[in-house]
Amino acid sequence: MMLKAAFRKVRITPEEPAPLQGYDPNVHIAESESDILDDLYARVIVLENGGSRKVIVSVDCCLTNEQTFQASDPGGKVGTYRHLLQTFPVGTRRQWAESAGVQEESVSVHATHTHSAPEHFGAKYTARIAQAISEAASHLQPVRIRAASGSNMIAVNRRPHLQHNEELPVDRALNVAVFEDEEGKLIGALVNCAVHPTLLTNPLNRVSSEFVGLAMSEWEEREGHGFTALFIQGFLGDVGPYGHYRNEESDTYPWVKRIAHELFQQIMEAVKQSVPVGGMPLYSLERTVELPTRKGYFLPSIPVVLHGNRIGDLVILSVSCEVFNGYVNILQAESPFPSTWFSAVANGYCGYLPTSSAYRDGLGGYEMNTTPYSEEASGIFVQAAKQFLQELT
Numbered sequence: 001m002m003l004k005a006a007f008r009k010v011r012i013t014p015e016e017p018a019p020l021q022g023y024d025p026n027v028h029i030a031e032s033e034s035d036i037l038d039d040l041y042a043r044v045i046v047l048e049n050g051g052s053r054k055v056i057v058s059v060d061c062c063l064t065n066e067q068t069f070q071a072s073d074p075g076g077k078v079g080t081y082r083h084l085l086q087t088f089p090v091g092t093r094r095q096w097a098e099s100a101g102v103q104e105e106s107v108s109v110h111a112t113h114t115h116s117a118p119e120h121f122g123a124k125y126t127a128r129i130a131q132a133i134s135e136a137a138s139h140l141q142p143v144r145i146r147a148a149s150g151s152n153m154i155a156v157n158r159r160p161h162l163q164h165n166e167e168l169p170v171d172r173a174l175n176v177a178v179f180e181d182e183e184g185k186l187i188g189a190l191v192n193c194a195v196h197p198t199l200l201t202n203p204l205n206r207v208s209s210e211f212v213g214l215a216m217s218e219w220e221e222r223e224g225h226g227f228t229a230l231f232i233q234g235f236l237g238d239v240g241p242y243g244h245y246r247n248e249e250s251d252t253y254p255w256v257k258r259i260a261h262e263l264f265q266q267i268m269e270a271v272k273q274s275v276p277v278g279g280m281p282l283y284s285l286e287r288t289v290e291l292p293t294r295k296g297y298f299l300p301s302i303p304v305v306l307h308g309n310r311i312g313d314l315v316i317l318s319v320s321c322e323v324f325n326g327y328v329n330i331l332q333a334e335s336p337f338p339s340t341w342f343s344a345v346a347n348g349y350c351g352y353l354p355t356s357s358a359y360r361d362g363l364g365g366y367e368m369n370t371t372p373y374s375e376e377a378s379g380i381f382v383q384a385a386k387q388f389l390q391e392l393t
Contacts, residue, residue, distance in 0.1 A: 003279030003311075004048045004140035005179055007188035007228035008132035009220070012060070012125045013039045014118050014207060021062035021087070022115020022198065028205040030118075037200075037208040037253055040117055042129045043216070043230040045179075045188060046100055046136040047311065049282035054309060055100045055107040055133060056190070056316075058230035060209040061117045063087045064109045064320075065349035070298070072351070076369040078296035084349065085119050087111070092126045093347070099133040105286040108307050108318055111345045113233045114197045114210040143187065147177040147277045147314060147339060150270030154211070154263050155195040157325070158240030159358070160365030162198075163247075170194070170239050171328040175341050176270045177277070177314060186227055191216065191267055192316070192341045194234025194325055199241045199259060201252045208253070211241070214260035219267065232316065235342045237324040237352050238367055277339070278312035285310075285392055289384040291353070291377035302372060305347045306385060308392045315392055316341045317385065320348035324367075326355040327382070334386045336393050353381060 015032050019025030030036070040060035047054045066086050073080035088109075097104040150173075157168035175192040197210030209217070216229040241259060248255075285308045290301040305320040315337045323344040332340055352371040356378040359368070 002142045003282060005143040005188070006046050006136040006139045006141065007226070008044045008136040009228045010042050010128045010132040011039050012042050012121060012128060018118035018207065020116060020205065020207070021119035023204050025085070025119040030205050030207045035206045037206050038214060040207065040209050041213070042132065043228050044129070044132050044136050045190070045230060046133065046140065047282055048140050049280055052282045053100060053102050053106065053137070054282060054284050055096065055102060056110065056230060056309065057096060057107065057129065057133070058110045058112060058232060060114055060213045061087055061111050061121065062113055062115055062119070063345055063349040064111045064347060066090050066092055069349050069351065072297065072370045072372050074366055074370050082370070087119070088121055088126055089123055095126065095130050096133050099130040100137045106284055108284070108309055109347050110232050110318065110343055112197060112209065112212050112231050113236065113345050114208065114213060116200050116206060116208040116210055142182050143179045143279065145177055145179055145277050145279050145311070146274035148270045148274035149339070150174045150176070150266060150273065152193045152263065152266050154242050154259055155193065155239050156242040157238055158196065159238045159367065160363040162240065162366055163245040164240065164243055170325050174266055174270050175339070176267055176274065178271060178274060186223055188227060189219070189229040190232055191229055192232040192234055192343065194236040194239045196236050196240045199244055199252055199256045201248060202250060208256065211256050211260035211263055214257060215263040215267065218261065218264045232341065232343050233345055235323040235325045235328050235344050237322040237344065237354065238358070239325050277314060280312055281310065283310040283392065284308060285388070287384070287388055289381065291380055292374050293372045294374040297372045302350050304350055304381070306388050307347050308388060310392050313338045314341070315339070315389070316343055317389065318343040318346035320346060320350050321353035322351065323353045324355045324358055326357060330382055331385050331389070335389050340389070353377065
């Protein structure tokens, strides 16, 4: 049996006034006539191997939740919450699964995490994505995969003040997988690294796919012929854009475009080192782990979704939290796979998940104020994720 795949890309730029999710949607509302800097897209890959079919969807949006979520107060006030509206209507992931003829657990939904996108995409937009999935599922073709791991220079730790801090470490892995047809022509790619796309400011009420989306678009424009590149956001909880101190007074969009091109160039360097990898077996798995919350949160625990996509020796471990970057080294060391990618803000949303060391370092900060989880949750998550990776074998 040979792995088959198809890619599609669909425009989801808002066509009406849109409250934006990344900061305060009650304040920052984009007007479609004046506040669109660049288009937003949903990108799709459908994979098939014999009787197994899997779908990966990457959306230029901030979150991927179908249920509202109550984040803890950014100022740290116990019993006060920030209400996060659902990004997609209830049943969206199921609808996308039906479009591909698969079960819901065979679909993995990823946010690029741009903060300059609508807080909610209604049925008009999710139906377009469903149609793109259906079209991809109807045009599968045999593919070969090449993969590589490089480094990105656009990411830096951002604790404790949401700004550039080189005193704390980050994992700068840049993972790329390219898909070729039988004639060796590139038809699509997956790109994975960890960084908050929060560079666009002054003002905040504008729509943009940010530097991660623009980098994908630059690659797509270079290749042409329907080539589609999906960005898979990494464990980005405490990772921000390099050099960003949040004290800029002028429009930062030119900077966004410059960093996008730099990321594109770094992707191209990684692709030069790519080597063939097997595409079988094709397998996915999903589990839920209950993580305990901290004192004062209104629920005793929160269900966190773990999703795994295995494409041969490549595995993508996705988590519904904004996972701190320090978990990469912890879990990478325990992974039984030659290539393990890590993805956050996928298949739902349930807040920041700090590492145990972050609870103890005394630095505090926005992420530590807004997390609903207790320190105990860190150990439970690590054990669950390790076991989950073993199950994927």
